[in-house]
Amino acid sequence: MDDARTEAARGRWRWLPWGLLAVGVVVASAGAWLGSRSLHALETRAAQLEREATESEAHVAQLQTLRQAMERRLRTLERQQQAAEWGGAAAQVQARNAEAQHMRREAALATLGAALKDALAGGDVSLDLEDDALRMEVSERLLFAPASTQLTPEGARLLKQSAGVLQGALADHRVAVEAHTDEVLPAAPGAPASTAWELSAARAVTVVRHLGEREKLDPVRLSATGHAAYRPRVPGDSPPNRALNRRVTLRLSPTPVTPQSVAVASTEPPPRPVKRAAKAKAKKMARR
Numbered sequence: 001m002d003d004a005r006t007e008a009a010r011g012r013w014r015w016l017p018w019g020l021l022a023v024g025v026v027v028a029s030a031g032a033w034l035g036s037r038s039l040h041a042l043e044t045r046a047a048q049l050e051r052e053a054t055e056s057e058a059h060v061a062q063l064q065t066l067r068q069a070m071e072r073r074l075r076t077l078e079r080q081q082q083a084a085e086w087g088g089a090a091a092q093v094q095a096r097n098a099e100a101q102h103m104r105r106e107a108a109l110a111t112l113g114a115a116l117k118d119a120l121a122g123g124d125v126s127l128d129l130e131d132d133a134l135r136m137e138v139s140e141r142l143l144f145a146p147a148s149t150q151l152t153p154e155g156a157r158l159l160k161q162s163a164g165v166l167q168g169a170l171a172d173h174r175v176a177v178e179a180h181t182d183e184v185l186p187a188a189p190g191a192p193a194s195t196a197w198e199l200s201a202a203r204a205v206t207v208v209r210h211l212g213e214r215e216k217l218d219p220v221r222l223s224a225t226g227h228a229a230y231r232p233r234v235p236g237d238s239p240p241n242r243a244l245n246r247r248v249t250l251r252l253s254p255t256p257v258t259p260q261s262v263a264v265a266s267t268e269p270p271p272r273p274v275k276r277a278a279k280a281k282a283k284k285m286a287r288r
Contacts, residue, residue, distance in 0.1 A: 098132075101254050104169045105134045108252075111169070112136065115161045125158070133253040134170070136162065140181075140246035149202040151210060159207065162250070163215035170252050175211065176223045178249040179204035182242040183229040201226030207248060221255070 109129050119125040124142040128135045140146075143155035151159070166175060179200040204224035211217045229236065232245040 097254070101172070105129060105173075105252070108134060108165045108169045111165050112162065115164075116158065119158060133251050134173075136250045136252075138248045138250070140243070140248070143207070143248055144203060147199065149199070149206050151206060156210065156214075159210055160215060163211060163217065166211070166217060166252070167215070172255055173252045174221050174223070174255055175208075175217065176225065176249075176251040176253070177204045177207045177211075178225045178227055178231075178251065179207070180227050180231060180233075180245055180247050180249070181229055182232070182236050182245045184236075184242060196228035197226060199226075200228045203248060207250075 106129065109127055112127055113120060116125050116127075119138075119142060120127070124139040126137045128137075138155070138158065142158060143151060145152060166173075181196045181200045181203075183196060201224070204226050208222045208224040212219045212222055229245065232241075233247070234241045234244050236242045236245055
C-alpha cells in the first residue's frame with residue numbers, strides 16, 4: 001500500500017516540470033500577446049500624435065498667414081486714413097491759398113505789363129491770366145536769332161525784368177518754360193540744332209539755365225519742354241503765321257500742395273488781428 005502511494009507521488013512529481021513548463025509557455029505567450037497589443041497601441045498612438053502635430057503645424061501656418069494678411073490690411077487702412085486726412089487738410093490749405101495766389105497773379109500781371117510795355121506794344125510779348133496760371137509768351141525774334149539757341153541782349157534783358165516778379169509776388173509758383181518752332185527751319189551754318197525738336201528743346205533749356213544761373217531762381221521751380229512745331233498758335237500756312245508759332249511760353253502756376261506744406265500750415269499759429277492789437281495797445285497807453 002505504501003509502495004503504491006509512493007509510486008503515485010513520484011508520478012505526480014514527474015509531471016510537475018512539464019506542468020510548470022506549460023504554465024511558463026502560457027504565461028510567455030500571454031505576455032507576448034499583451035506586449036504585441038501594447039506595441040501596436042503605442043504605434044497607433046504615435047501615428048495619431050504625428051498626424052495631430054502635422055495638423056497643428058498646418059493650423060499654425062494658416063493662423064500666421066491670416067495674421068500677416070490682417071497686418072497688411074491694417075497698414076492699408078492706416079495709409080487710406082492718412083491719405084484721407086491729408087487730402088482734407090490739403091484741400092483746406094489749397095482753398096485758403098487759391099484766392100491769395102490769384103490776387104498775386106493779378107498784381108504780377110499788372111507789374112509785368114508796366115515793365116514790358118514796349119515789348120507788349122510791339123507785339124513781341126503777350127500776357128494772359130488763366131484760371132490757375134499766368135502765361136507769358138515771347139516771340140522768337142525778341143529772344144533768339146533764327147535757328148540759334150543763344151539769347152539776344154534784348155531777350156536777356158526781358159528775362160531779367162521778368163525775374164523780379166518771379167522772385168517776388170510769385171515766388172511760390174512754378175515756372176514751366178515751353179519752346180515752340182515751326183516745321184520750316186532756316187539754314188544756319190554752325191547751328192547746334194538740326195531738327196525742330198532739338199531746336200525747341202535747346203531753347204527751353206537756355207531760358208531755364210538763364211533764369212536759374214543768372215537770375216538765381218530756385219531750380220526746383222523750373223522745367224523745360226520743347227514742343228517743336230506740334231502745338232502751333234495758328235495754322236502755319238504763311239510766313240507771318242509761322243513767325244507767330246515760333247515762340248517761348250513761360251507758364252507760372254502754383255506749387256502743388258505737399259504733406260510737408262500741410263504740416264507746416266497746420267502747425268502755424270493763426271494770424272493775430274493787427275488792428276485789434278493796435279487798438280488795445282493804444283487804449284493801454286491812453287490809460288497810462
